[in-house]
Amino acid sequence: MKKTDKHKEMELSGKALGAAMFMATAVIYMAIGAIFAVLNREGFNYQLPFAFLIQSMIVSLVSSLMWVVCFGVIKSWKFFARYSMLLLFILALAGVSMLIPVVNAIEGHFIWIISGLISTFAFGTAVAVMSEKQLKKTGARSVLIWELK
Numbered sequence: 001m002k003k004t005d006k007h008k009e010m011e012l013s014g015k016a017l018g019a020a021m022f023m024a025t026a027v028i029y030m031a032i033g034a035i036f037a038v039l040n041r042e043g044f045n046y047q048l049p050f051a052f053l054i055q056s057m058i059v060s061l062v063s064s065l066m067w068v069v070c071f072g073v074i075k076s077w078k079f080f081a082r083y084s085m086l087l088l089f090i091l092a093l094a095g096v097s098m099l100i101p102v103v104n105a106i107e108g109h110f111i112w113i114i115s116g117l118i119s120t121f122a123f124g125t126a127v128a129v130m131s132e133k134q135l136k137k138t139g140a141r142s143v144l145i146w147e148l149k
Contacts, residue, residue, distance in 0.1 A: 010072050017127060018064035024119035025056050025112070032111050048112060056116050059097055063090055063120040071131050079132050086128065090120050
């Protein structure tokens with residue numbers, strides 16, 4: 001396979017992971033909202049400002065890009081070092097996204113930020129573990145989501 005084809009597939013894999021993280025953020029937000037509605041016995045406002053959607057898409061894509069870098073580009077480090085670097089980056093990204101004025105200006109949307117952190121952490125962890133299992137099983141390292149089983 002040509003090097004440019006591999007880079008295109010890594011980019012496509014990163015975008016697919018980013019889209020999955022974004023979708024998971026929305027699903028987790030809806031689930032947490034439903035749980036709060038049941039526990040508080042009152043309605044939950046599921047409306048989100050457009051800025052939150054843009055912020056979440058950016059966070060998801062940047063997190064997936066970092067995953068591709070940690071598990072596709074950096075191959076010489078041990079798994080724990082690459083995984084730790086990914087988690088630190090995700091936490092730093094969540095911290096930075098909480099400093100955005102639009103996000104802080106609207107109270108009650110902290111659940112959206114937490115949902116994004118949970119989804120990026122869960123997907124980053126799951127795909128990293130699957131990638132490492134694939135390496136041990138086949139001996140070949142891959143960051144292509146569709147190759148991980």
